[in-house]
Amino acid sequence: MPYAVDFAAVSTTGLESSPVADALAGLRANEARYFKNKYDHVFTTEPADDAKATVDWVSRILEEERGIVVSSPPLEATEFQVENIRWAYVFYRSGLSINVLYTLDDDGKRAVGFKLSDGMEVPAELDGFKFARQKSKLAGTIRGSFFVIKNEH
Template identity: 85%
Template sequence: MSHAVDFGTVSTVGLESSPVADALAGLRANEARYFKNKYDHVFTVEPASEARSTVDWVSHILEKERGIVISSPPLEATEFQVENIRMAYVFYESGLSINVMYTIDDGGKRAVGFKLSDGMDVPEELGAFKFARQKSKLAGTIRGTYFVIKNEY
């Protein structure tokens, strides 16, 4: 069952099995606040088991572009469009958040972003990436990186 993420009151609902559930909930709330402020979009997530097509699309892009297979189980996912950008997010049990920003227009920006929750180690499958740090009132210290998508999906 889907639910809107409340960034006023951070909740771990749907993320309870994560060892860094509080930090992951803060990271999820941070994303919800961004989309509400920038696009007036309500960030709504659903269990990964109910969002299989979103999880599969993100996994397909990771594997085809960089040969990356995430070992942690996905907990929640969402997919939506703001302006001409298709967005997808998957939140994993390890505390990892992956988003795909895919501009629908030809020649637009397309990228995969990785964010690590406060307190989690860099997953082995992402060991080749360098992560920048960002402070967040909701999520503590977020470490993030990205790569540009080269192919069409």
């Protein structure tokens, strides 16, 4: 069942099995606030089993672009388009959030972003990435990194 993420009252709905559920919920709420403020878009997630096509698309991009296979099971995912950008998010039990920004114009930006919830270790599959720190009232300290997508997906 789809869940409209509320960034005013942060909830762990759908993320309860994560050892860092509160921090991951804050991270998800932080994304919801961004999309509401920038695009007036309501950020809605659904269980990963119901969003298999989205999870598979993100996984395929990770593997084809960088040989990355995420070891943690996905809990929730979402995919939507705002303006001319296709967005996909997958939230994993470990506390990892992965997003794909895929501009539909041929010359537009295309990237994969990683965000680590407060309290989680850097997963082995992301060991070579450097992470910048960002403070968030909703999520505590968010560590983030990204890479540019080079191929068509």
